[in-house]
Amino acid sequence: MNAQIPPVAPTVQPVMRTTCPYCGVGCGVLASPDGAGGASIAGDPDHPANFGRLCSKGSALGETLGLETRLLHPMARGRDGRMARADWDTAIGSIAQAFGKTIETHGPDAVAIYLSGQLLTEDYYAANKLAKGFLGTANVDTNSRLCMASSVAGHRRAFGSDTVPGVYADLDEADLVVLIGSNAAWCHPILFRRLEAARAMRGTKLVVIDPRRTATGDEADLFLPVNPGKDTVLFAGLLAWLADHDALDHAYIDAHTTGLADTLAGARAMAPDIAAVARETGVSAADLVQFYTLFATHERAVTCYSQGVNQSAQGTDKVNAIINVHLATGRIGRPGMGPFSLTGQPNAMGGREVGGLANQLAAHMNFTPVEIDRVRRFWQAPRLAEREGLKAVAMFEAIAAGRIKALWIMGTNPAVSLPRAGAMREALESLDFLVVSENVASNDTLSCRPHLVLPALAWGEKDGTVTNSERRISRQRAFLPPPGEARPDWWAIAQVGRRLGFDEAFAWRSAADVFREHAALSAFENDGSRDFDLSGLAMLDDAAFNIMAPVQWPVRSAGDSADKRFFADGHFFTPDHRARFVTPKPARLARETSTDFPFILNTGRIRDQWHTMTRTGLSPRLGAHLPVPFVEIHPSDATKLGIEHGGLVSLRSAHGSAVVEARLSVGQKRGALFAPIHWSDATSSNARINDLVARITDPVSGQPESKATPVAAMALPVRYRGFVLSRRPVTELPATWWAKVALEGGAGYLTATDLGPEEWKRHTAKILLTSDYAEYVDAPGGVYRAAAFDEAGALTGAVFLSPSGAPASWDGLKALLAARTLSSVGRRNLLSGRGEGQITPRGPLVCACFAVSAPQIEQALASESGADVARLGQLLRAGTNCGSCVPELKKLIRQRAMLDMATITPPA
Template sequence: MNAPLPSPPPVKTTCPYCGVGCGVAVVPDAAGGAHVEGDKAHPANFGRLCSKGAALGETLGLETRLLYPMMRTGDGPLARTSWDVALDRVARDLAAVIDSHGPGSAAFYLSGQLLTEDYYVANKLAKGFLGTAHVDTNSRLCMASSVAGHKRAFGSDTVPGCYADLEAADLIVLVGSNAAFCHPVLFRRMEAARAKRGTKIVVIDPRGTETAAEADMVLPLAHGTDAILFSGLLVYLADAGRLDAAFLGRHTQGFAEALAAARAIAPDAAATARACGLGAADVAAFFALFAATGKVVTGYSQGVNQSAQGTDKVGAIVNCHLATGRIGREGMGPFSLTGQPNAMGGREVGGLANQLAAHMGFSPAEVDRVRRFWSAPRMAEREGLKAVDMFAAIGAGEIKALWVMGTNPAVSLPQTGAVRAALEKLDLFVLSENVAANDTAACRPHVMLPAAAWGEKDGTVTNSERRISRQRAFLPLPGEVKHGWWPLAEVARRLGFADAFAWTSAAAIFREHAALSGFENDGARDFDISGLATLSDAAYDALQPVQWPVPKDAGAGAGAGATPGTARLFADGGFFTADRRARFIVPAPVAPPLGAEGFPLLLNTGRLRDQWHTMTRTGLSPRLAAHEPVPFVAVHPDDAARLGLAHGGLARVTSAQGATVLEVRADPRQPPGTAFAPIHWSFANASHGPIGQLVQARTDPLSGQPDSKATPVALAPEPAPFEGVLLARQGLTLPDGAWWARAALSGGFGWRLAGTLAPQAWAAWFAGLGSSDIIEMSDPAGGAYRAAAFDAAGRLVAALFVAPAGARPNVDALKGLLGADPVAPDDRRVLLAGRRAGREAAGGPLVCACFGVSQGEIAAAIGAGCADIAAVGRALRAGTNCGSCVPEIRTLLSRASLEAPAPRPKADVAA
C-alpha cells in the first residue's frame, strides 16, 4: 500500500480585511479553494481570526470575477478586449486630457486594499511623471483625522505604540470604537489583559454597543463632545497634580495655551458633564480612574475620526497623554484602532493627496528631494484634492480623467447619487477591479482592467501598529488577471517613461520604496525602512513581520527573516517637528451637529460584525450573510412609537441628499433622537442601495474626512402590506416595485422581500421564470402565495413565499436544498410548508459565524444546563474563537435567567 502524500506546508500571508493585519496560514486545495486558519506565529493575532477571516475560504471562487480587460467604445457596452488595446486606449486618452487641460485634469482614487507596491507605482506615475497630486484613497474615509492629529502633535504620521500595549495596560479607554465587533481579535487581547491583570475597560460612545456591554464603565456622551470631555480631563490632570513636569519641559511645546483653552471649554468635572450630557459622578469617576492609573491606552476609532471635528478630537486625546508622559512606554499611549489592511502602507508611499512618498509633504525641499530620487520630469508641487473635493471637481467638469483602483466609491463616499452622476461625465474613466459587477462598474467606465484578488496578490501591507507583513500568493492568477502595479507601469512605458518603471517584480518595487525612505533622511523623518532596501528576492519572499522604522543599521539578518523592528516611539521625546518637541493643540470651539429643517434625527453609520465595506468579498460567504441578512435602521423604541414605525417593518429614511428604505430595528441601546444604519449594502445586493446616498458631504477642515456620524434625517413608515422570502440557485431580476435584500446561501441566494406588490403580481412574475415543473399554493383572500420550481432533473430552482406583513414564514430548513440533488418526494410534499421531511427547522439567526452556531442551538444548550459563556463554548464552540458573539450569548443567558420559573419553596419538613 502506498503511503499518503504529505500535506504541503501552509502559505503564510495576511488577512485582507481590517487594519489589525492578522496573519493567516493557507493550504490550497486542488479545486481553486483553500483551507484557512490563523497563523499562530504572527504577532498581530497569534492564530486568532475574526468571523470574516475564518470565512475567507468561502470567498475564493471565480464566479464574480473580472477575468479579462473590457473596453467601451462610444455609447456602446463594455466588450472584451486585449491588454494591449486597453492600455493603448488608457495611455492615449490620459495624454490627450492632460495635453488639453493640464495635469490637474487627471486624478487617481486608490484603496487600502492595494498592496504597498501597487500604491507606490500609482503615486510615482501620478505625482512624479504626470504632474498631478490629485491622488487620494478610500483611507480618507477612515484614517485621515488620525493622520492629521498625529502630524499636528508629533510632526509625523506616527502611531506611537503597539498591540502588546493593550495587554500591558491597566486601563483601556475606547472612544468611538465598537472593538468587540470591528476589531474582535484585538478586543480578545484586551479581555485577556482584564482576566490576567485586572485591566479596566472604559467605553466612551453615544451608542450602546456590544463593546459597551462588556465594559467596566460606559460614558454615553452627547454626539460630538469628545474634545470637551478630554479637555475636561486635561484640566483635572493638571489640578490633581498628575502632570509629568519633566516630560513637558524637555519634550513638548504649547502646554500653557492648551490648558488655558481647556479651562475655557471645560473648567471642571461638573461643567464637563453638563456639556457632554453625562452624569457628574460618572465623569468624576472616569477622571479619577485615568489620573490614578499609570498604564493607560486610549484607543479611538471611527466615532472620533469620522467627524467634522475629528482632528481636534484626536488632538484632545493626545494632549492628555503628552501631559502625563504616557506615550511610547509599555502599556501607555493614544492608539488609532482603525484602517484597512494597508491603509498605513498606502500613506507610507504618499497615497493621500496632501502627501508625497516616504511620509514627505509638499514643502519645496521635500518636492525637490523626491524629484531628484525619481528623476521625475513633471513633479507635482502642491497638494491635490482630497476625496470629497475630488469627486466634486469631477462633477464640476474640472477633473476629466480618473483611474479608480480596488474601491467602490459609488457606494462608500458621501452623497453617492452625486458621485455616480460625476463618474458618468468623465472623458476617461478607468476601473481596475477584481469583480465584474458592482455599483461603480455600473457607472459606465471606459476601460475595466482585471486585478488580482486576495490569494493571488504578492507584496506587502502595513497594519495599524506599523507592522509590515507579506501578502503571498497561494493561487495562480486566473484568466488574464495581472497584479495591480503592472498596468500602471505599462501605461508609463507607453507614455515614454519606461526606464523609471522597469521593475519585473514586487520585490524590486519594494526595494526602491525602501531606498527612498532612507534617502537624505538621517533620522529626520519617522518612516525609514532603508534597512530593507537591499533585500534579495529570496529575502523578500521570506520577510517576517517587522515594525518600522527599520533604518539602515537595523537591516542585518533581514535575509533570514530576523530583522529587528521598533515597537514604540517617543518615550524619550524625539518627535519629528523642527525642534523635536511635540505640540499641544488647542481645539476649536465645539460646534453642535448641524440640524436641518424637517430632519429631526441624527443618522450614524458604521460597520457590522460579519461584513466588510461594500460586501464584494464578504457577501460571497453564506456563513457571514446569516448574521444580519438585511439593511436596517436602528432607532430608540420611543422614537419608533412616536414616528409610527414597527419593529421589523419598513421605514423611508430621507436626508437633504437623498432617500432609501430600510428595515426598522427598535433598539433601546440607540440614543433617543438618533438612528444607526450599516454601510455595507449597495444597489448590487439591495433594491434601495447604499446608505451613502443619504450621508452629507461635510468634512473636517484639516483632515478632509467626511462626517459620517451625524447626518440629519427624517424617518416615516413605508407601506409594506406584504413580505416574503425567495430562494434561488441563480441571481434573478426581481419585479419593479419590490423591496428586497439579497444574501448568499450555500448553492444559491436568498432574498428578503417586502412592499406593496400583491401575491398575484408575484405569482405572475414567478410563472415568467419559465420552469415547466411548478408546484404552488395560492390564497388571494388571505394574501398568501407559495410556489416552487424544479428543473428537468428534479432539483429545486427557486422557491417563493409571500404572506401578509408580520406572517413571513421561516424557511431556513429549505436553504440546503439549493445545492442538493433532486428533491426527494417526501421533501417535495412538505416544501411549500417551509419544511423538510423528518427534519427540524433551523435554529433561527446565526450568532457565532466562526462555527456556524445559531440562536436556537445556543438556547437549547442553555436549556440543557449551560449556565455561562464558558459552558456554552465547551458545548458548541460558540464564542471560543474571535469572541465577537460573546455579547449576544450573554444576552441569551440573561434572557433565559429572567424567563426561568421561580424556584418552588421547599416543603416544611416539620409539617
C-alpha cells in the same frame, strides 16, 4: 511597445503564509490551496498580530474564493456604449493616450487617481510615483481618506509626522484601556480578545466612550454615552481636571512639549467645570469623575480610537484632544500607554507610507521645498507635483464641476462609499475618460459607464506587502494563480508609465523590485531625521523578500526585528523636536437637527460584513448574522413613529434616501439612529446609506462627517413580506423592497411588497426562470407559494409570500437549496410551508465562525442550567475563536437566567 504580461508562477507550497485582507489588525493567515481554485483557511499561530486567531470574516475567507463574480479580461466601451473584451496592449495604450491628451489640453490637475486601502503597498507606490512624479498631478487620494485621515492630520500636528507611537503589546500591559468611537468587539475582534485576556490576567479596566451602546460597551467597566460630536468637550474636561488635580507630568511637558498654556486655557473655556461637561456631553457628572479619576490614577493607560473619532467634521480636533492628555501626563511611547489609532483597512498604513494621500509625498514626506527636491532627485522625476492635490471629497466635487477630466479608480467602490453617493455616480458618468481596475465583474461603480475596465488580482493572487495598525509590515503572498488575464495593479501602472516614455522609471519586474525602491526612498537622505525608515530592507534579494517575516518599522539595519515604540525619549519630528499641544475649536455638530430632520444618523460597520460586500457578501455564513440592511432606533422613538421591530423604515436627509428594516435597541440614544454602510444596489433595492450623508468634511483632514447626519425616519407599511430562493441570479422581483443574501447552493432575496398573490403569480415564471413549477395560492388569505425542482427532485427555486403581519420564515427552507434531492413528501411539505421533515429551523446566527444559531444556544442553556460562556464554548464551540459573538452569548445567558428565575420564583 507591447505590454509584456509577466509569467504566471506556479504555486509550489502546500501551505502559504499570507495576511488577511480585511481590517487594519493585519492578521496572519495560513492558506492551503485545494488544487481546484479554493483553499482552506486557518490563523497563523506565528504571526504576532493574531497568534493564530481569526475573526468571523477571516475564518470565512475560503468561502469567498472562486471565479463566479470575477472580471477576467480587459473590457472597453465601444461607440455603441456596450462593453466588449479588449487586449491589454490596447487597454494600456488607451490610458496613456487619454492621460497624455488630457494633460496636454487641460493641464496635469485635470487627471486624478483614486486608490484603496485594499491595495498592496507596491500598488500604492507605483500609482503615487506615476501621478506625482511623472504626470505632474497630486490629485491622488484614497478611500482611506474616509476612515483615518483625521488621525494622520492629528499625528502630524502633534508629532510633526504621521507616527503611531505604540504597539499591540501595550494592550497586554495597560492597566486602563479607553476605547472611544470604536466598536472593537465587532470591528477589531482579535485585538479585543487580546484586551479581554489582559483584563482576565491583570485586571485591566475598560472604559468605552460611544454615542451608542455597542457589543463593546456591554463589556466595559464604565460606559460613557457621549453625545454626537462632543468628544472634544469630554477630553478637554479631562485635561482641565488633570491640571486641577495635580496629575500632569510637568517634567515631561517642560522638556519635550510646547503650547500647553494656550491649550489648557482653551480646554477650560470649553469645559469650565464638571457640570458644564455633563451638560454638553450627556454623560453624568458622577461617571465623568469616575473616568477622570481612573485616568489620573492608572499611569499605564492606552486610548484607542477609530472611526467614531476620525469620521467627523471635527475629527482632527478630537484626535488632538486625545493626544493632548497623553502628552500632558507623559504617557506616550512607554509600555502600556499612549494614544492608539485603530485603522480600518488592511493597508491604510501602507498607503500612508508611500504618499497615497493627496497631501503627502512618499516615505512620509510632505510638500515642503526640501522634501519636494529630495523626492524629485530620487525618482529623477521630470515634473514632480509641487503642491498638495485634492482630497477625496474635493476631488469628486472637481469631477462634478468638470475640472477633472480623466480618472483611474483602483480597488474601491466610490459610488457606494462616498458621501452623497448618488451624486458621485452622476459625476463619474460625466468624465471624459474613466478607467476602473477591479476584480469583480459588477458593482455600483462599474455601472457608471467606465470607458475601460481592467481585471485586477484578488486576495489569494496578489503578491506584495501590507502594513497594519502597529506599523508591522507583512507579506501578502499569492497561493492561487492569476485567473484569466487578471494582473497586478503595480504592473498595469508601470505599463502606462512605460507607454508614456518613462521606461527606466517603471522597469520593475516584480513586487520585490517595487518594494526595494520604496525602502530605498525611505532611507534616502534620512539618517534618523524621518520616522519612516526601511534602510535595513532596501537590499533584500528576491529570495529574502519571499520569506520576509512580519517586521515593525523603522527597520534601520538588516536583521532588525525588534518591536519599537516612539516618543518615550521625548524626541519628536517637529523642527525643534518638541511635541505640540493643539487647542481644539469649540465642539458642535456641522449640521443640527431640525423639524424636518429630527434625528442624527450615525453610520458604520457590522460584525460579519466588509465595506460594500463584494467579498463577504459571497459567504453564506457571514450573511446569516444580520442578513438585511437595517437602522437601529430607540424603542421610545419607534413607538412615537409607529415603527415596529422588523418593519420597514424610510430614511431621508437633505441629500438622499434609503429604505431599511428597523431594529429596536435600548443601546441607541433617543433622537439618534445607526445604520450600516455595507449594502449597495447589488445587494438591496434602496439601502445605500451614504446617499444620505452630506459632503461636509473636517477642515484639516478632509475626512467626511459620517457620524452625524440630520435625517427623518418614517414607518413604511407594506401589505406582504416574503422571500425568494434561487440557485441562479434573480433579475426580476416585483417588490417594493428586497435584500439579497448568500445561501448554500445559491441566493435568497427577502422581499416586501404591496402586490398580492395574483400579481406575484404572473411574475413567477420569470423569477424562477422556468414555466415548470408547482404552486399554492390562497388569494383571500394573502398567501402564495411556488417551487421549481430539477429532474432529480432537488429544489432550484422558490417564491413565498404572506401578509406582513404573519411573515413566512425561511429558516426551515433555505438549507434545501443546497440539498441534492428532495422527496415527494418533502416537496409537498415545502409548498405547505413545513419544509422537509429533517430540516429544522435554525434561527438567527450568533457565532459565524462555527455556524452556531440562537436556537442551538438556547437549547444548550435549557439543558444545562447555569452554563456560562466557557461552557457554551465546550458544548458548541461558540465564542472560542474570534470572540465577537461573546456579548451576544452573554445576553442569551442573562435572558435564560431571568427565565429560570421567573420559573422558580412564585408570584407575589
